[in-house]
Amino acid sequence: QVQLVESGGGSVQAGGSLRLSCVASGSIFRLNTMGWYRQVPGKQRERVATITDGGRTNYADSVKGRFTISRDNAKNTVYFQMNSLKPEDTAAYYCNKALVRAGAYWGQGTQVTVSS
Numbered sequence: 001q002v003q004l005v006e007s008g009g010g011s012v013q014a015g016g017s018l019r020l021s022c023v024a025s026g027s028i029f030r031l032n033t034m035g036w037y038r039q040v041p042g043k044q045r046e047r048v049a050t051i052t053d054g055g056r057t058n059y060a061d062s063v064k065g066r067f068t069i070s071r072d073n074a075k076n077t078v079y080f081q082m083n084s085l086k087p088e089d090t091a092a093y094y095c096n097k098a099l100v101r102a103g104a105y106w107g108q109g110t111q112v113t114v115s116s
Contacts, residue, residue: 001025002025002027002028002105003023003024003025003028003107004022004023004024004025004028004094004095004096004105004106004107005022005023005024005107005108006020006021006022006093006094006095006107006108006109006110007020007021007022007110008020008021008080008110009092009093009110009111009112009113010111010112010113011113011114011115012085012112012113012114012115013114013115013116014085014086014087014114014115014116015084015085016085016114017081017082017083017084017085018082018085018112019079019080019081019082020036020079020080020082020093020095020110020112021077021078021079021080022034022036022077022078022079022080022095022107023075023076023077024076024077024078024095025076026076028096028097028105029073029076029078030053030073030076031053032053032097032098033050033051033052033053033097033098033099034050034051034069034071034078034095034096034097034098035047035048035049035050035051035069035095035096035097035098036048036049036050036067036069036078036080036093036094036095037093037094037095037096038089038091038092038093038094038112039091039092039094039109040090040091040092045094046060047060047098048060048062048063048067049063049067049069049080050069050098051069051070051071051078053073055070055071057069062088063082063089066082066083066084066085067080067081067082067083068080068081068083069081078095080093080095082112085112085114086114087114087115087116088114089112089114090112090113090114091111091112092109092110092111092112093109093110093111093112094106094107094109094110095107
């Protein structure tokens with residue numbers, strides 16, 4: 001069964017922190033590079049961080065130095081620690097493989113709202 005379940009979003013003030021979690025089914029998670037994405041209404045979904053099965057990470061410039069992606073391979077879970085949040089980080093956040101084909105399955109996402 002394909003599964004992506006994101007959680008941990010919420011409303012915070014600028015400068016605050018949130019930790020997102022994503023539980024994925026093994027068919028998506030195992031041995032794959034995983035990523036966190038975000039989407040604002042009316043805009044395309046953008047990938048903001050990736051992590052390989054071995055733990056190597058990569059970040060978009062917009063989040064570098066503030067956000068940290070990690071994974072627990074035993075739990076099929078990807079985490080996203082978000083610090084020093086800014087209003088422009090407001091978006092729905094999703095996880096998925098780092099390389100996603102058109103028409104791929106997506107979870108429901110988790111909303112992050114940052115107020116100034």
